[in-house]
Amino acid sequence: MSFPWAKHYEPKAPVMRWIDDKLPLPRFVYNAIGAGYPVPRNLSYFWNFGVLAGFCLVLQIVTGVIMAMHYAANTQVAFDSIEHTMRDVNWGWLMRYAHANGASAFFVVVYIHIFRGLFYGSYKAPREMIWLLGVVIFLLMMATAFMGYVLPWGQMSFWGAKVITGLFGAIPGVGEPLQVWLLGGFAPDNAALNRFFSLHFLLPFVIAGVVILHIWALHIPGSSNPTGVEVKSESDTVPFHPYYTAKDGFGLGVFLIIYFAFVFFAPNYLGHPDNYIPANPLSTPAHIVPEWYFWPFYAILRAFTADFILPAKLWGVLAMFSAILCWFFLPWLDKSPVRSGHYRPLFKWFFVVLVVDMLVLFWLGGAPAEEPYVMFSQIATAYYFLHFLVILPIVSMVEKPKPLPFSITESVLGSDEQAVLGDKPAAAS
Template sequence: MGAHSTYSPKTGIGRWVDARMPLPRLVHDSFVSFPVPRNLNYAYTFGGILALMLGAQILTGVVLAMHYAADTRFAFQSVEKVMRDVNSGWLLRYLHANGASMFFIAVYLHIARGLYYGSYKQPRELLWILGCIIYLLMMATGFMGYVLPWGQMSFWGATVITGFFTAIPLVGEWVQQLLLGGFAVDNPTLNRFFALHYLLPFMIAGVVVLHIWALHVVGQTNPTGIEVKSKTDTVAFTPYATVKDALGMIVFLILFSYFVFYLPNYLGHPDNYTIANPLKTPAHIVPEWYYLPFYAILRAITFNIGPIDSKLGGVLAMFGAIAVLFFVPWLDTSRVRSAAYRPWYKLFFWLFAINAIFLGWLGSRPAEGAYVIMSQLSTLYYFAFFLVIMPLLGLFETPRKLPGSITEAVLAKHGGHGAALPQGAAAAPEHKG
């Protein structure tokens, strides 16, 4: 980071540990004295919320794994046993099931904040890519976890989604059989998915460490998109950012608790509370709500594109909708980061956000009639936002005048009042990232 450490051990034991393994110094420099822009708003609290939710998911998942039976004969009953016979099992299960949804709500808001404030721009490209990798691992973890209760939607969702791999030329069927452990969703599939669902959260935790490390190397962005220019632009992470993060977490946990205690099954599909039956296909097979936008994109490709048939085209479009996120730092050609100073980009961004929600709704509808046409139009705008609008806006958009510094932007927002800096701001080490 290029900043001198301000940590000073107060005890003999502290000095002894610091000389041999300076972990307390690392924590202090990373989460206490670390300088952050003084104008961060509550949109920047979702990183802390996501870390909290990851910890909660791992803890509840480990305990639930102690009672779960990864066997098609007993999986559904083992989940019911957790709910009825394990002490506070109902709470653990509802925390874990609703926690997945809360996790994805937070990550979508985190991604939206990054897109709005240009958090992916130089020198933060690798930070953004690590975030996209975390998102991919989350999607894989969530999908495999959805299969474990062995309900109707678990079974048929796994059947349909893994079936799409067969559209990939040459290796498709091999990949499908590798995932399934055979030629159909059965006991080997459940064992594979349980093992991977248990392993992947720890991989996510590892990438999160890299993500935080990369953040502390290049520094935090801010709503103006301007880099830190002086000590007066920053405040210490603790208490200024930690208090704001804590409030954000409390509000988020209230929402989380409301679903756990009052609407515990609201975000689940009714068919998944019936044991899996390979002989009875549900009327409409849909994944969990957080996959619905990509499911709509998958089903929007109903036509052949040259030698690419509609099935392969849908699979390519679905994976392409995620893959395009990795290239956002190079697709956005504007030199201005924040949408606060980009009027046209702000308009197109909010249209994109509405379109993403609309795609989610379309993913829950039957793939027929007008729903297909609307899915195709929404898919077109999804890709156009990244591949056409972002590159062209950087060339033709005239941004608003940027403030000279973060401090200038803060004082201008408050009408020039509050010239006195928060206590400790002037002492915060200057960030060179």
């Protein structure tokens, strides 16, 4: 985002001038997160979650690298290597709990970040690429988290890998060869564990690369804001530093209090107790469930129970992946010229129903695969797709939005003449 009033970096110290001349990294940082990057002045705390997601990614990479130093990707000793890290490595228990709970924190932050984008129309032009890259990041996160869940090689690790990789077997023709290729055999074993460990270690760095593209794409049109109105004058913006670095710092402090409350006082609350039992291919758990952040999509997968043209299992697999892939088409499904849900009265109510539906899917994904949970899953899944593919396009065409403020400044200071004109005073009559 380039504004004529944006400050430009001019190093004063000789050393900084030399560095900036040879490698303009200080200038890049200044323009990306400093006073050289003007940001809408009306951003709420919902805009903190992008920074929190970046913090969670760094946290996962750092703790993951340390965990990898003590992990053995072998089915005979993988479970014991985790216990060794927990009991014998200095601060190993902290790294394990920080990493395990960090994954949950990462998904909490990203889910809120996504639904903030859905409400405020962050997927609309000119920010389509930011949204599309964000969906790619979410898909990579899910793949990384699934592979990480397999590594402790407990009961849920083994049977989760068995069930999820078994989904590929539903693909007609190439399903079974593809499943064998992914696992390196006919069932999860050493080959699969080695592959999952390698990819689990690699993918966070791929995510970091896509995050850089995500931020780069953000800086071209600039940040969205709660009104959905574009920046019109200098009075609509404030420098990112110190205003939003301070605000993000406060949000980070609140996040860390909650995060460390789980790490120190309830480290296993979000995990499954069966995963503290070594993997046993001959003993199937009574209730196989993935980690909680997969539950909505697991509920969608299990909602299909009858064969219709295609096998029910294949319908479930297609629906599970389509539940995320449909997000790619949101910039074109929602044709409303208004971005912010605050000014879309009909959209706002349907958005509330979507949030409730998503929470119901979370609950159903962790419930047993029996009635009445299966029936509820079918109803919730039907509404989920109905919202994105039918309701959202129709609402965007028929609803009458509320009047938008003239500018961001007007939305903050009110509808006085000075606010409407920005920095220019009213002409004398």
